Amino acid sequence: MTTLNDRPVGAPERTIGQLVADATKDLGELIRYEIALAKAELTTSAKNGAMGGALFAVAGVFGFVAFVFLGVTVAYALHEGAGWPVWLSFLVVAAAMLIVAGIAAAVGLGRVKQVRAPERAIRTSKESVASLKAAATGKPAPKTITVGSGSTAARSIGH
Numbered sequence: 001m002t003t004l005n006d007r008p009v010g011a012p013e014r015t016i017g018q019l020v021a022d023a024t025k026d027l028g029e030l031i032r033y034e035i036a037l038a039k040a041e042l043t044t045s046a047k048n049g050a051m052g053g054a055l056f057a058v059a060g061v062f063g064f065v066a067f068v069f070l071g072v073t074v075a076y077a078l079h080e081g082a083g084w085p086v087w088l089s090f091l092v093v094a095a096a097m098l099i100v101a102g103i104a105a106a107v108g109l110g111r112v113k114q115v116r117a118p119e120r121a122i123r124t125s126k127e128s129v130a131s132l133k134a135a136a137t138g139k140p141a142p143k144t145i146t147v148g149s150g151s152t153a154a155r156s157i158g159h
Helices: 016-079 086-112 119-137
Strands: 143-146 154-157
Touching (some): 016 086
């Protein structure tokens, strides 16, 4: 036969040391879960940041090559000019490369702006701290309600 807290009738009370050991073990496990959540969120953000950085690198390479073409264009422009001279051809190519570089930079900037903080990990960490503080003071912990599916908006409700 067991009681409400699943302790056999007549079983000895748990000692403070046992309770502290259990609380320490649970706190360590909670911290490990919080770190795992933060890693998962940061992995997604890191991938977006890496893609944005790669596109910025592409923009830099195209910009550099365009700069070289502009230099060659000036040299040929001083040298010849008949019909569509060579310099005009180089100028058109350089302008096209600058357009490509601008598009890559714009797309890269858009990807870098998608990098976000690990919002769920921050929110659950704050909730954990609030619960621990509440448990330490004997007051009930505020409840957090998430609004909408996937929304990061949360509201704290005190008791």
